Amino acid sequence: MNPKITLIGLDYHTAPLAVRERMGCTVAGLSLARWQADGRFPDLHELVILSTCNRVEVYSAFAPGTAVLHTRLLDLLSELTGVETAVFADHTYSYTGQAAASHLFRVAAGLESLVLGEPQILGQVTDAYMTAVSAKTIGPHLTELFRGAIRTGKRARSETNISHNPMSVSSLAIAQAQKTLGDLSARHCLIVGMGEMGQLALKRLRARKVQNITLINRSPQRAADLAQKHGLVARPWAELPAAIADADVVISATGAPHAVITVDMVETAVAQRSDRPLILLDIAVPRDVDPPAAHIPGVHLTDADQLQGDLDKALAARKQEIPKVERIIKEELDILTAQWRVLSVKPVIVNMRHKAEQIRQQEMDRILHRLGDVDPQTRQQLQFFSRSLVNKLLHEPTIRLKDNASHEEAGVYTAVISDLFGLGEMN
Numbered sequence: 001m002n003p004k005i006t007l008i009g010l011d012y013h014t015a016p017l018a019v020r021e022r023m024g025c026t027v028a029g030l031s032l033a034r035w036q037a038d039g040r041f042p043d044l045h046e047l048v049i050l051s052t053c054n055r056v057e058v059y060s061a062f063a064p065g066t067a068v069l070h071t072r073l074l075d076l077l078s079e080l081t082g083v084e085t086a087v088f089a090d091h092t093y094s095y096t097g098q099a100a101a102s103h104l105f106r107v108a109a110g111l112e113s114l115v116l117g118e119p120q121i122l123g124q125v126t127d128a129y130m131t132a133v134s135a136k137t138i139g140p141h142l143t144e145l146f147r148g149a150i151r152t153g154k155r156a157r158s159e160t161n162i163s164h165n166p167m168s169v170s171s172l173a174i175a176q177a178q179k180t181l182g183d184l185s186a187r188h189c190l191i192v193g194m195g196e197m198g199q200l201a202l203k204r205l206r207a208r209k210v211q212n213i214t215l216i217n218r219s220p221q222r223a224a225d226l227a228q229k230h231g232l233v234a235r236p237w238a239e240l241p242a243a244i245a246d247a248d249v250v251i252s253a254t255g256a257p258h259a260v261i262t263v264d265m266v267e268t269a270v271a272q273r274s275d276r277p278l279i280l281l282d283i284a285v286p287r288d289v290d291p292p293a294a295h296i297p298g299v300h301l302t303d304a305d306q307l308q309g310d311l312d313k314a315l316a317a318r319k320q321e322i323p324k325v326e327r328i329i330k331e332e333l334d335i336l337t338a339q340w341r342v343l344s345v346k347p348v349i350v351n352m353r354h355k356a357e358q359i360r361q362q363e364m365d366r367i368l369h370r371l372g373d374v375d376p377q378t379r380q381q382l383q384f385f386s387r388s389l390v391n392k393l394l395h396e397p398t399i400r401l402k403d404n405a406s407h408e409e410a411g412v413y414t415a416v417i418s419d420l421f422g423l424g425e426m427n
Contacts, residue, residue, distance in 0.1 A: 002344045003045055003141055004066050007100035008073035008092055009057030012114055015091035023056040023081050023088060041076065046139040048132040048146060049080065050107070052124050054114055056081070057107075059100065061141045070094050101145055101336055105329045108153035110162055117162035117318045122153035140343055148336040155328045162321040165314035170201040170251070172307045172314070173281040174208065177249045180279055180300055185209040190247035192240065192261070193254035194222045197283055201251045206230065214243055218254070245269035249279040252288035259290045266293040273298070283307065345401045348414045351423045352397065356390050 010023065046061035058077055062068050073094050074085045081088075095103050103112070108125045110117040129146040132138035138146070157163045166172045178184055189210055191198050194217040205213055214233045217223035227234035235243050244250055244265060254260055261280070266289075270278060275298065282289040282303040294301035364386055368374055374382075397417060417423070 002340055003061040003064055004068050004096065005100050005141060005145065006060050006062065006068050006073060006094065006096050007057060007103060008070075008077050008094040009050075009055060010088060010091045010093070011055035011057075011112070014093060015088065019088055019091055020054070020056065022083050023077075024051050040079070044076070046142040047137040048128055048142050050104075050125060050128040052121070055107070055112075057104075059104065059142055059145065061139060068096070098333065098337070101148070101333060102329065104145065104149045105152045105332055108149040109156035109325050109329060110153070111322065111325060115167050116315065117157075117164075117321070118167065119157065119163050122150070122157070125153060126150055141340065144336060144339045144343070148332050148339075152329055152332045155332070156325045159328060160321045160324040162318055162325050165317050167311065167314055167318070168200065168204075169283045169304060169307050169311065170197060170204050170253075172310045173201070173251060173283050173302060174204050176300075176302045176307075176310075177279045177281060180277060181248060184249065185211070187248040188212045188214070188246060189249045189251065190214045190216065190243050192216050192250065192252040192288065193218075193256075193284065194226055195253060195255055197253035197255075198251070199226070201253060201283070202226065202230070205251075214247065216240055216243055218256075241265045241268060244278075245272045247278075248276065249281065251281045251283065253283045254288050255284055256288065257286060259288060261289045261293070263290045263293050263296070266290075266296055266299060270296055270298050342402070345414050348417055348423060349398055349401055352417060352421050353394060355421055355423065356394055360386050360390050 010020065012020070015023075043063035043066045044060055045063060048059045050057040050059070056077075058073075058080060060073075060076065074089055074092065077088070077092070078085045104125070106112050108122055110119070110121055113121050125146065129138070129143075129150065132142070132146075166175050174184070177187075181187060184205070185208060187210065189205055189212065191201055191205075191213065194202075194215060198215075198217075202213065202215070213230075214235055215223040215227050216235050216237060216239070218237050220234065220236055223234040226232070240260070244261065245268070250261070252261055261282075266278070266280070278299050280289050280293065280299060280301040282301065285304050287303055289301060289303070291301075291303070293299055364382065367382070368379065401414065401417065
């Protein structure tokens with residue numbers, strides 16, 4: 001029999017941020033052997049924890065036949081996180097068996113992410129698997145589960161467009177600049193405002209190998225710290241007009257209640273540019289750039305409203321890929337089911353051969369005792385003969401069990417073999 005595969009978790013769908021922040025957990029210091037010994041979870045055989053800013057999920061394998069109630073899974077999650085069940089109980093979901101596997105495969109493929117198709121979750125699933133391997137909390141069944149999930153995530157991204165089309169305002173803004181200027185790696189980019197949006201824009205530019213980046217922030221220390229960290233240039237707020245004149249691309253994300261880049265400022269910058277186009281990417285809400293600046297010759301202004309339209313189109317394009325991803329998930333679930341069935345017959349084969357070896361050894365002891373003084377060569381030949389006989393007798397049942405393990409009738413085969421050989425009587 002296979003163990004009981006279970007999942008308990010919570011995510012951004014079911015739990016507010018305040019709860020998710022308290023629930024972060026790792027397998028550091030976790031010992032399944034200790035848990036089994038002290039009686040808290042004696043039938044817990046395997047454990048993997050997937051913990052991100054948007055979800056905490058615990059995948060486990062309990063001994064076959066274990067009655068795993070939801071309350072017991074809540075206790076397990078509480079034990080791992082150190083948070084009382086009353087805090088999170090109403091925000092959790094739980095699945096078993098195939099449903100747990102299906103959920104993980106959807107997670108790895110990006111279908112359950114806050115941003116549909118986002119690629120980071122696949123790396124996080126891989127990290128969860130590798131952490132469990134290092135901590136020795138994973139066994140064969142969860143190994144097959146997580147390998148299947150990782151394979152599913154890779155296929156979803158390589159065989160479909162679920163992760164194509166930028167899905168953040170900063171990514172879309174930079175894509176707009178690339179449409180006009182082409183490769184940005186040799187361009188001079190200015191980021192105005194170093195809050196969350198500005199820092200995300202910086203990350204996106206760095207990912208595109210842009211080296212010449214200037215940072216400006218009303219609080220100069222934040223810009224200076226980021227510039228030092230990344231080997232960039234920080235300029236004071238008072239130099240904003242001059243910095244605009246120097247830049248090819250300006251990304252503004254200050255969050256100020258009024259425009260910080262005025263029409264006069266842009267006109268002055270354009271006059272100093274020798275007909276170079278000026279790309280203004282206003283990703284702030286409210287807007288940072290005076291809208292009339294869009295009418296200045298040589299200026300290409302894109303604001304958050306325009307980008308939202310592109311974002312909607314990108315999301316619609318990704319949603320069209322969902323059926324393709326779901327077909328991949330179904331294929332991989334079928335593979336996992338077959339793998340789990342193969343694992344289910346291995347204990348039967350081991351027990352069958354172990355019992356046969358016990359009988360062989362008992363009969364060898366009996367015949368050697370009856371024969372009395374037997375020379376070593378004869379003893380060796382008898383041992384070889386008895387082992388060969390047992391192996392030949394068990395060869396066909398072993399092959400049949402393995403061959404039929406992936407079929408739905410696998411349980412019938414294992415039950416018949418167990419009954420015929422009396423394997424249910426073995427410890």
